[in-house]
Amino acid sequence: MSYKLPGKKSRGLLNRGLPHLRNGLWYQGASQKSSGRGFQAPAQMIVGRAEGDYVWDMDDNRFIDFQSGWATNPLGNCHPEIIEAVHAAHRQYGFQWEHPLRIPLAEKLAELMPARALPRFTFEVSGTEAVESAIHLALCHTRRRYIISFTSCFHGEGLGTKMVSAYNSNNNLYMEGWAGGVLKAPYPYSENIPAGMNQQQYEEYCLWFLETHIPDYVVPAENVAAILIEPGLAEGGNWIPGTAFLQGIRRICDRFDWLMIADEVLTGLGRTGRMWSVEHYDVVPDILVAGKNLSGGIEPCAGVAARDEILGDNPRATAGSTFAGTPAGCAAAMKTLEIYERDGIVENAAALGELAAQRMSDWGSRYDIVGQVRTLGLLMGVSFRAPEGVAEDFYVSRSVRDEMLQRGVWAICDNEAQVRMYPALNMDREVLLRGLDLMEEAIDEVQRKGITVGDYPAMPSGNVGF
Ligand SMILES: Cc1ncc(COP(=O)(O)O)c(C=O)c1O
Structure with a gap:
């Protein structure tokens, strides 16, 4: 055929x-x-x-x-139970900002977060918005200027997310001036590794770049707010980092008091065979970004989970556009998570x-x-x-x-x-x-x-x- x-x-x-x-x-x-x-x-x-x-x-x-x-369709296309939950939310609320579904969904997400360590959630429409919201949150919380992201990574198509993404050198053409607060570090690829290094040596080099090269030669450590990483780099080439690398990032963040932001928009909610990809590495980030699967493949729902003190009370870090956490998006997410549990x-x-x-x-x-x-x-x-x-x-x-x-x-x-x-x-x-x-x-x-x-x-x- x-x-x-x-x-x-x-x-x-x-x-x-x-x-x-x-x-x-x-x-x-x-x-x-x-x-x-x-x-x-x-x-x-x-x-x-x-x-x-x-x-x-x-x-x-x-x-x-x-x-x-x-x-983005974790339970297959057009899952009838999710469609029904979305229709019910539409019938009951249409669109309202002040609807009740965000609260039980935030409660549920808090239970599911790695080590239950990220109890607060802020809703956004898309993964792009959610990553931008996480970056803003990290800058405002730490009162520092720089975000470190990685080569080949993809975080979205907004102005801010284009700046931190790096899967192609043409990507940021004409926008260089907007990327003043972004430092790009090498991601640990497993193929086409430079300078004859083996994979382990290359991972060690990538960690050296973060721990020594940046603070010693690029910007002082006390001016870096966060490392933003995809724990499993998807769009830019399906690169799966080793445990030493993710654990190394956690250690470096702890050492310099940088925040670790895991972008789990694509890897999260079961895609990698764990609820969150960071769980494969036994690492708990300070901020986790979720999206895609949360929609159940029917209605957009995304957002940012963070440690209590980061997202609890920070009036500078505003977030959430008009359609963030719509009734139908929250209904889709709640039904999706219910089916996750029920059907293993x-x-x-x-x-x-x-x-x-x-x-x-x-x-x-x-x-x-x-x-x-x-x-x-x-x-x-x-x-x-x-x-x-x-x-x-x-x-x-x-x-x-x-x-x-x-x-x-x-x-x-x-x-x-x-x-x-x-x-x-x-x-x-x-x-x-x-x-x-x-x-x-x-x-x-x-x-x-x-x-x-x-x-x-x-x-x-x-x-x-x-
Ligand atoms: C890791 C990652 N972050 C963020 C995004 C952006 O999400 P969205 O397309 O929902 O805005 C994507 C989209 O592919 C992604 O793969």
Whole structure:
């Protein structure tokens, strides 16, 4: 089976969007250029409907969903109980700021936070807003100027979150002046490590950079407010840090009295097989940012949890836009957490993660084009490398992702030379394995066929055509 993508209806709609949507003209130009040279345009589709483990495009082609609304549908697509809870909240409150649901939800979240050490919560609409709110909170609480973030990290698309993100040097072009309070440190990658270091040496170097390089040569320690880290770096390449690194960060924060902010927007609420990714590392941050899964895949809900004294009484750190913590968003989150408990969702994610890791464990040795398989629970990525002189790594990954899509499996390949997969935490076991079988077929095909430099236009970040 191989879908020809985009299908007729998806293509028609994409064409309608070309003159109106961001990057529409770019996509048109790039597609024309590649087809003019006899190459295939990137496979693309638009979702016509979604249910459980699957999505269907406008042309009714069915796909196993490893994309999950960009890791945002923890219980599969359109979970009926969450939809019902959201409808009930809409019927009862419509939109009100002063509704009662924030309080029981904040109580529940306090119970779930690592070591129950972060009892206060402030609501925001999106992960972007929540990270910005956490940064503001850290600066106001410590009365210091600097935030340390990491290479390849992604924290959102607001002005502040763009400044702390660093997955691409072009990202902050023309905005350099706004990033005066941001220091970027190296993230401990496990591939393409510089200067012939092994992974452990590189992690030690990354910690040295934080503990010695910054305070001794960049800014005084007493002017750094916080280290902001993704404990499992997702958008920028599915990098899974070692225990020594996360524990090292906690130790350095304690030593210099810096706050540790864990951005768990993507890794949180079961994605990695623990409720919070920091729990794998036995580390408790001072501030934790949550989003994505909290929506149950239905209605946005995000926010910031913090230690009592940080979020308890700080009039300078204002937060919360009009739609932060809507009745429907809170209802979605409460129902989601109820189902997590009732159905053992986090344990299930851990078991599925193990199954998937086993299924992919020999890909690195069997396929030359596979770099590393990197997983933590259902935070899953496979990096690819091009055979010598044939094409750039990124295009190999893009080809694998496209071959997957044509076989009916929807995964992500955007900025990095890898394919990322975020299946629902309750995905049917057989569907997960079937998706991985088809992924292996796709890898096999790309390895056999090869690709040529320039086959594919590079993509802007995000969803092409939108
Ligand atoms: C780690 C992380 N932080 C923050 C965000 C931004 O969240 P949102 O897109 O909901 O604004 C994302 C989004 O992908 C993310 O992965």
